[in-house]
Amino acid sequence: MTVPLPKQEASSKERLRLWLRMLRVTRQVEAELRERLRLEYDSTLPRFDVMAALQRDPDGLKMNELSRRLRVSNGNVTGIVERLVDDGAVERIALEGDRRATLVRLTAAGRRAFAEMATAHEGWINALLDGVSEDDAHHIGELLHRLPADTGETT
Amino acid sequence: MTVPLPKQEASSKERLRLWLRMLRVTRQVEAELRERLRLEYDSTLPRFDVMAALQRDPDGLKMNELSRRLRVSNGNVTGIVERLVDDGAVERIALEGDRRATLVRLTAAGRRAFAEMATAHEGWINALLDGVSEDDAHHIGELLHRLPADTGETT
């Protein structure tokens, strides 16, 4: 009788390799985006993310909800929003009926700034992912979608 | 004459979607890894990365080289190595013939600790990427490999 080795040894190694590659690609792309946001818009990726979330809800979001959507801690959002307020891109609004909560929304200037950055952002991504056809993109997207890690509502 | 619209509009959107999905998956996986390293080994992902790089070179690496391989800034490596030295996982060694440079290498304890973490790490990845067959992993890997963003030597 032969001793049964773990069945998935080969696929385990292959998955590890895939993970390392995904990590390297995303870090590289993120680094590019971060640098361009900094140089061209004097902004950052976290700020961009918050603005993107707010942009979808013209009436604003509670800090709560913002933190949940972005999947970052509450305390983290506090700091980022604070800087966005300083930038004049975002405003805090008292929520009627619950003095614990705050509503956060883009200012008019914030909406303008975001629109401009978002256009550039899409272009950068498009260039950085050059070489991935529409079909490939769709295909990889489907595969990733099956992962336990891909749980969420953002489109 | 019709005005020519940008040819790649559809694939641009598809690429953006792919990017957002990749970002979400990698962040999710990273968050899991970070938490488990913290809870089970009282360590962090950056420290794990440094140890992984050092593990391949028993003779040690210059700070220089470490920073280049990990693709992070010099100053960053300084801090991480400092904490690893405090942990007793890593040691600094003066380099003969160049008093500017320092060699960094794993201690015996560091090697043992890394071996244990690396095994767990591979298992975690394997579980988190469950659902990706060996073929799929290989296929996605190949696609990612074609990206401009995927430039590098790590296997």
Added chain:
DNA sequence: GTATGAAATTTCAAGCTTGAAGTATATCCC
């Protein structure tokens, strides 16, 4: 109405990360 617990948010310490500035040493060139 009041205590008790839940909810929304902020504060905090620690660590990671970067880009820029600073220090020390090495190398090059005359």
Added chain:
DNA sequence: GGGATATACTTCAAGCTTGAAATTTCATAC
């Protein structure tokens, strides 16, 4: 040799991130 330049590294300020500990306000149960 000696001055200029390059290399290896550290320091620093600013920002991001987390988990844990406050703080304030709300809701619920008696």
